[in-house]
Amino acid sequence: MSFRVALYEGEGASPLDAANRFAILRGLLDKGYRVTCLRKGVPVAGSDSSSMVLGRFGGQLPAAISSVLFHDIDGLDAPAVVGLVDQAQSAAQLSAPGKWKPWFPVIDYSRCTNCMQCLSFCLFEVYGVSKEGKIQVQNQPNCKTECPACSRVCPEVAILFPKYRHSPINGDEVNTEDIRREAMKVDISALLGGDIYSMLRDRSAKSKSRFSKERDDERALKERQNCLAKLQQEGAIPAEVLAALPSPAEILAKAEAARARAQAAIEQNEKRTVQQS
Amino acid sequence: MSTPRRIVYCNCSFARVLAPEVKTKVLEGLAASGAAFDAVPDLCEMSAKKDLALVQIAEGDVAIAACFPRAVRWLFSAAGAPLDSDRSRIFNMRSETADAVLGSLLRDDGTTTT
Secondary structure, eight states, rough: OOEEEEEEEEESOOOOOOOHHHHHHHHHTTTTTTEEOOOOOOOOTTTTTTTEEEBOOOOOOOOOOOOOEEEOOOOOOOHHHHHHHHHHHHTOOOOOTTOSSSOOOOOTTTOOOOOOOOHOOOOOOEEOTTTTTTTTEOOOOGOOOOOOOHHHHHHTTTOTTTTOSTTTTOOOOOOOOHHHHHHHHHHHHHHHHHSSHHHHOOHHHHHHHHHHTTTTTHHHHHHHHHHHHHHHHTTTOOOHHHTTTTOOOHHHHHHHHHHHHHHHHHHHHHHHHHHHH | OOOEEEEEEEEEETTTSSSHHHHHHHHHHHHHHTOOEEEEEHHHHHOOOHHHHHHHHHHEEEEEEOOHHHHHHHHHHHHHHHOTTTEEEEETTTTTTTHHHHHHHHHHHHHHOO
């Protein structure tokens, strides 16, 4: 549970000055604290052990409720209040909020077909598979900030990055034009060497033949690099992310490992389906 | 008298995807309204950390001011706290005006009736 600050203006506390209330709210939020504004006599009950209650109590602090900390902020300006919360948070030995920019993929399961293309594509092991064989985002901190490349290879427009600039990756509704554009990406994803998508969608002999050609390691590496360069030119992948990419040999090894994980998940799911039928 | 919806405001503190004037005006309006509300720094961070507060928020009637509804719903879902579509309303500070968001939030809370 995140460290929670309650700004209390109910019974037994004087209301805050409007400008100071806003400044305190803004100051605490910008530092990553969660703030609950309690007013109209709403009781403090329901607070948890990681809470502190701030209010203008005029020196008459309410009786302690379990482990909730009350603090009188009468006469304090916003920076002083934020400092007070910093101290309490530090004393409680809670990790400081806001140390990581929350950039990671979110799966829209109403669109996801569990094709494992994202698992196969991502070199940073952001994705994993649940016990039930369902694709999951399991290692959010591994994701490279500002890189939405996996969402660009998703054939179903099912991967969101809420902090991304453009639609529909930012979570905006998906329209028919988006779907048409994603369908064209099949060709791009086929360039990546981990051609799980086409393997799933087209099991014809022709498709299998093409797939086997594309599994050529050198070709896969070259084309993956070309694809990354193309995405970079489109502004999809920041230069610092590309700079942080592993060496070509490591990329090959990681790509192979990711492909194996995706393939294992697909085979496991197929086995499960057979057993259930 | 029905229980007012819980109001949740996301400040999207760690990115610049919300127009500062929109989120400032919505927060100012909430602070001045007299309504009780939760202001969270970043729903994305809470989702990534599977913050149990999201479960509490998803349990009841809730009005959320954040970003695209599709993103917010799946962020909650990813944290194991799926929102009930009949009991939750999401207002988008990326595409709606501050006045529209604020008006909707406060109407949902029962603080205003217009």
